[in-house]
Amino acid sequence: MAQQDHVLDPLAVTASGPRSGAAYLRRNCPCCGNAPPAQPEVRTAITADTLGFDELTPQWNGFFKEGKSIFSYVRCTGCGLLYAPVFFDNEQLGRLYAQMPPNMDEVPLPALRATQRGYFEALKRHSALKGGFIEVGPDVGLFTENCVREGQFDEYWLLEPNRAVEGALRQVVNGRKHHIVHDMFGFKDIPEKAASAAVMIHVLDHLLDPVETLRQIRRTLTPGSTLVIVTHDESSLLRQVIGSRWPAFCLQHPQIYNPKSIRKLMDAAGFEVKEVSKTVNHFEVKFLLKHLLWALGFKPKKVPSFANAVVGLKLGNMLTVATPRGAA
Ligand SMILES: [Zn+2]
Structure with missing residues (x-):
């Protein structure tokens, strides 16, 4: 697994919100290491960090009930990269990739x-x-x-x-x-x-x-x-x-x-x-x-x-x- 050079807080924070309870990774820009700006550039009505890991798993697989939720993207003030400062950590990503159903790609x-x-x-x-x-x-x-x-x-x-x-x-x-x-x-x-x-x-x-x-x-x-x-x-x-x-x-x-x-x-x-x-x-x-x-x-x-x-x-x-x- 790739090591994390630019993690803001190595102890991932607990997301707030009554439905959550999941801890997600917080990180600085993965390219230049700058701290994230406060304002997101891209977000959904319900952001992923307010939802629990189990609630996000179906969405990861492409199934949405009430519209999609994503981790908000900010634009780095240092290098211009669009990235999510709060995201799944490597252990969570490992679990998500492992449970994915087979690729039912429609493109022939x-x-x-x-x-x-x-x-x-x-x-x-x-x-x-x-x-x-x-x-x-x-x-x-x-x-x-x-x-x-x-x-x-x-x-x-x-x-x-x-x-x-x-x-x-x-x-x-x-x-x-x-x-x-x-x-x-x-x-x-x-x-x-x-x-x-x-x-x-x-x-x-x-x-x-x-x-x-x-x-x-x-x-x-x-x-x-x-x-x-x-x-x-x-x-x-x-x-x-x-x-x-x-x-x-x-x-x-x-x-x-x-x-x-x-x-x-x-x-x-x-x-x-x-x-x-x-x-x-x-x-x-x-x-x-x-x-x-x-x-x-x-x-x-x-x-x-x-x-x-x-x-x-x-x-x-x-x-x-x-x-x-x-x-x-
Ligand atoms: Zn940057």
């Missing part, structure tokens, strides 16, 4: 593959696709399969805690030298300077101490190597339009980045940023129509399939490419 495989393909194109622009390869949280390997097909990597390190996907993942790297580590933070199992490319897709928004995790990854990378990171972008148009209802404002994200704040974070962890760009996510037309109708208050049982047509949209995600600084 061809759309997911097309999205991951776009991320791979970014790696390809910056990397010779040789040496060692690390992916943190590869799931069934939809990114890694591109590396196997088009790259000449000689060793694969895949940090994937979910044992249910192990078979699928092994299939992807079949015939290549590989290590599947069942720990999202199993960097100690990877030798120093083992890899020339590393990838983290929708991981960095979830970490309580992203700087420490990035420093651990840095140790495993060769000089001139390429790190590709995909995160949400809280400065995106979609977020500005829908405010706190933006789905990335949720109990799973202790902080959310924008192009400026991720540059500062990468700098704090010893990386130089090469590129920050908006990414394209692919969806079936049917899926988008269904969600549009839901937003308008309709709950149709069935929507036309449009021959399973897939469209690409820039929908509030960004991709960051970086290299270890000063290690040429």
Whole structure:
């Protein structure tokens, strides 16, 4: 587990309120260590810190009874990072991740593959696709399969805690030298300077101490190597339009980045940023129509399939490419 560098009060405080009783972590900015400002920038009518751990568990899994509750986000006055100064601690996060029901993702495989393909194109622009390869949280390997097909990597390190996907993942790297580590933070199992490319897709928004995790990854990378990171972008148009209802404002994200704040974070962890760009996510037309109708208050049982047509949209995600600084 990543250690906490910037915890304001190592003895987590007890949240107030008659319904609570849960103790949550209090912390300073996880990037620069500044104390949080008093006023939140993003909050819900009922904030998560007034609710007990058991009340928040269904919400963590995506089920809401009376609207969602989140831990309020503040904007750091030092570095501009949007983060929650009160959040679950590492022990609570461990319990929440362990109880999650299997991923019932509605987005079908061809759309997911097309999205991951776009991320791979970014790696390809910056990397010779040789040496060692690390992916943190590869799931069934939809990114890694591109590396196997088009790259000449000689060793694969895949940090994937979910044992249910192990078979699928092994299939992807079949015939290549590989290590599947069942720990999202199993960097100690990877030798120093083992890899020339590393990838983290929708991981960095979830970490309580992203700087420490990035420093651990840095140790495993060769000089001139390429790190590709995909995160949400809280400065995106979609977020500005829908405010706190933006789905990335949720109990799973202790902080959310924008192009400026991720540059500062990468700098704090010893990386130089090469590129920050908006990414394209692919969806079936049917899926988008269904969600549009839901937003308008309709709950149709069935929507036309449009021959399973897939469209690409820039929908509030960004991709960051970086290299270890000063290690040429
Ligand atoms: Zn800060």
